[in-house]
Amino acid sequence: MNKSEDRDWERHLLDTFALNTDFAAKRIELSDQLVHVYYFVTLVDLPGTLASMNQSLMSANDGNVPLQHLSDLYQIDSNAMPEELAHLLLQGRLVVRSPHTGEPLIFKALEPSISRSVMPPENESPIQGAIDGFTEDLLTNVGLLRKKINHKDVVVVTHAVGSTFCREIALVYLKGKANPKIVQTVADSLIRNKHKDVRHVEDMLSVLGQPKISLVATYLATELPEEAAQNLMDGRVVLFMDQLPYAISVPAILKDVWTLKTDFNYPFLYLLFFRFIRMIGIIFAVIMPGLYVVLNSVNPELLRIQLAISVAKSREGVPYPAFIEVLLMLLVLEMVIEATTRLPKSIGPTITMIGGIILGQAIVQAKLVSNLLIIILAASTIANFTMSGYLNTIGIRIYKYVVLVASAAFGILGLEMSVIWIFVYFAGLKSFTVPYLSLSLKGTKTDE
Amino acid sequence: MNVRSVCRTLLIASLFALLCGCWDVRDINKRYLPVVMGISEGKSATYSIILQIPSVSGKTQILEQEADSISKALDLIRTKAEKHVDLLHLRLFLISERMAKTGLDDVMDYAIRANDISIKGMMAIVTGDFEKTLHHEISPTPEISSYDYFSEESGWTPNVSIVRIWEAFRGSQSYTKDLAYPLIHVGTDTLYDFEGSAIMRKNKMVGALSPDETLVYNIFLEKYTGGTIEAAKDTSVIIKKARVRHRKEWTASGPKLKSAIYLDVAVSENKKNLPNHRIAEEIQEMIDKKGDEIIRKMRALKTDLLGTGQLFRSQMSERQIRDWKDVWFPRLTFDISVKVNIRDNIYFKEKIKS
Numbered sequence: 001m002n003k004s005e006d007r008d009w010e011r012h013l014l015d016t017f018a019l020n021t022d023f024a025a026k027r028i029e030l031s032d033q034l035v036h037v038y039y040f041v042t043l044v045d046l047p048g049t050l051a052s053m054n055q056s057l058m059s060a061n062d063g064n065v066p067l068q069h070l071s072d073l074y075q076i077d078s079n080a081m082p083e084e085l086a087h088l089l090l091q092g093r094l095v096v097r098s099p100h101t102g103e104p105l106i107f108k109a110l111e112p113s114i115s116r117s118v119m120p121p122e123n124e125s126p127i128q129g130a131i132d133g134f135t136e137d138l139l140t141n142v143g144l145l146r147k148k149i150n151h152k153d154v155v156v157v158t159h160a161v162g163s164t165f166c167r168e169i170a171l172v173y174l175k176g177k178a179n180p181k182i183v184q185t186v187a188d189s190l191i192r193n194k195h196k197d198v199r200h201v202e203d204m205l206s207v208l209g210q211p212k213i214s215l216v217a218t219y220l221a222t223e224l225p226e227e228a229a230q231n232l233m234d235g236r237v238v239l240f241m242d243q244l245p246y247a248i249s250v251p252a253i254l255k256d257v258w259t260l261k262t263d264f265n266y267p268f269l270y271l272l273f274f275r276f277i278r279m280i281g282i283i284f285a286v287i288m289p290g291l292y293v294v295l296n297s298v299n300p301e302l303l304r305i306q307l308a309i310s311v312a313k314s315r316e317g318v319p320y321p322a323f324i325e326v327l328l329m330l331l332v333l334e335m336v337i338e339a340t341t342r343l344p345k346s347i348g349p350t351i352t353m354i355g356g357i358i359l360g361q362a363i364v365q366a367k368l369v370s371n372l373l374i375i376i377l378a379a380s381t382i383a384n385f386t387m388s389g390y391l392n393t394i395g396i397r398i399y400k401y402v403v404l405v406a407s408a409a410f411g412i413l414g415l416e417m418s419v420i421w422i423f424v425y426f427a428g429l430k431s432f433t434v435p436y437l438s439l440s441l442k443g444t445k446t447d448e
Numbered sequence: 449m450n451v452r453s454v455c456r457t458l459l460i461a462s463l464f465a466l467l468c469g470c471w472d473v474r475d476i477n478k479r480y481l482p483v484v485m486g487i488s489e490g491k492s493a494t495y496s497i498i499l500q501i502p503s504v505s506g507k508t509q510i511l512e513q514e515a516d517s518i519s520k521a522l523d524l525i526r527t528k529a530e531k532h533v534d535l536l537h538l539r540l541f542l543i544s545e546r547m548a549k550t551g552l553d554d555v556m557d558y559a560i561r562a563n564d565i566s567i568k569g570m571m572a573i574v575t576g577d578f579e580k581t582l583h584h585e586i587s588p589t590p591e592i593s594s595y596d597y598f599s600e601e602s603g604w605t606p607n608v609s610i611v612r613i614w615e616a617f618r619g620s621q622s623y624t625k626d627l628a629y630p631l632i633h634v635g636t637d638t639l640y641d642f643e644g645s646a647i648m649r650k651n652k653m654v655g656a657l658s659p660d661e662t663l664v665y666n667i668f669l670e671k672y673t674g675g676t677i678e679a680a681k682d683t684s685v686i687i688k689k690a691r692v693r694h695r696k697e698w699t700a701s702g703p704k705l706k707s708a709i710y711l712d713v714a715v716s717e718n719k720k721n722l723p724n725h726r727i728a729e730e731i732q733e734m735i736d737k738k739g740d741e742i743i744r745k746m747r748a749l750k751t752d753l754l755g756t757g758q759l760f761r762s763q764m765s766e767r768q769i770r771d772w773k774d775v776w777f778p779r780l781t782f783d784i785s786v787k788v789n790i791r792d793n794i795y796f797k798e799k800i801k802s
Contacts, residue, residue, distance in 0.1 A: 295476070296475055297473045297475045297476065300476045300479065300481070300534070300536065300537075301534075301537060301566070305481065305483055305502070305539065308476060308537060309481065309502055309503060309504055310504055311476055312476045312477045312479070313477075315475060315477035316477050317477075318475075318477065321473075321475055322475050322476075409464060411473075
């Protein structure tokens, strides 16, 4: 076997990956036959793979088992196009040239240990619930989910999307629970947009046909298999992207802003209490800064006189109008939140402390803002983070500026208007055929 | 984003420019928020206006001005004030007795028509030295005691009558109902002393009720609950609940009204250990007597303070309603009976009759 005997697909592979030093084309002995293998040394643990393949061959009765019949365990696809072969190689497969026909045989290979094991989630902290989190590996994630929901009707469909980047996306749903319309929509758009490259979640949302600009997230992302399992039970479709340690559940509805699926691990009364607190938190987060402006400059008659006097006192000597004051402080606060989000844990406390000093004491003593405003902003920021899901907090964080501007211009009427406005917006929002304002996803009622 | 939506956004944003009226808002620390407005006759002009502005420190700032009209006086105050004078929090109108006797038509018109004055504010009439009452301060009690005196959430007691501006306006326009404004006087250890009530006919003060009579007046209006009354020398009771039931009749000789007052009371002091029925009798007697006095006063002044005309409105023609106070009210046969139910006599067990 020499170069001149190379098949088209082999030449294609060699051309495509010619510049890669970790791409290997080797001749090895496999069950007494010399075969050509193609793989990436960084993605495939060759000795391990060969050892287990040899073992399987040995266990067969006679040594003459053709390689292509080797084992269903290893062989995943036989007749693939050259481009697909390249993708499969990049996914860590082993391509073997059949010694008899010269066609490519694709084997699932053992990976060198570059994936992390299942660990508690980094960004979500479940209390009184299962604490294993998703990892980067798609199959591990699907396995974790299957473990959490032992149900024969769980359906897992894997799609490979992308033309230059290959990405595996697993679509999981619970037959019988999931609304067939939603499943159909998601599956159709995955197939229709097969050629689109998916690198980020945003790419996937565009594959799924979601609007580019949307105030609230139309999906739920979670690191917890338990949450994902409950999402399945609720009738959602769960999507996994390879190398993304999150389960993305679609569609999201308004209720998800205040519900956590792990709430069900608590007695019912506690669940009601948590959800009530979160709802109050949402209202606080949205209206507090606007309300401050309303009460301070546009409609002070709404305050009780006792409060009005002490509010006036706390604003003595503050040079800016209330609107500018609030805007200024909100921006500083957003910067603190943004700065602390991704800081290394060793620097985080410094920013917190400096932020605390600036926001808490110095700025009030310098009479740049009133101390009532600090209370209002702190309350509104804390309230903001009572909501369930990090994604949902951001929409509310943005929307409070709309409320603020409307309040500054139109007073209490502006505040009311902007609150009505957000509901009008929600009412017009529809993700995956489901109206955002519906209360459940079962599809049993006409408005769901 | 396409061109159309950009245009639309710009258009909406440009609408804010039209909001010139809404942008010149004043922050709360740039406003004076007076709580009390005193209105009396001026020395050199028709009106003298005094505004009391509370502050957290406990000091009350006072702005004064005389002018021929209330709005002109306020305008002059605004001119000299370093902050915007905002009447939105005005809660109490104090009017001098002399002014009340000459008539409050202008004051009432102003209070109702001014957009920035809340019609939930209260009215009271000040007897004695008006200036002194308005300037009276009892430090270190902070700020708003003058308003708190009438506030049902703080200092109000059922002895004091409350009249809100809208009620006063209604009373001044009504053919069949008159009002009693509280009468106050500068206090010694507190801000005000309660002097009774002023009987108003239309917008004029025509007479006064003593504090005791005010109490019965309040009972009749079912407002008097939680207050203590002295029945006899050594007995006092707390009124838990007061209900009034009317039985009306329009006969050939004129209207007839029988009002039954049902009182649920609790005995709070009973030094002589009087039996329940004696206490009840004494209360009945006392209220009967006071009621008769009020009725006599009402007849003499031709004012329908208890609003009896209201009860007959459905039976009267338009003409009769208009003539109620002058023609029909003097002809009214009015009878008040009191029924007392002693709910509990606290620790004073009724002695078992042998």
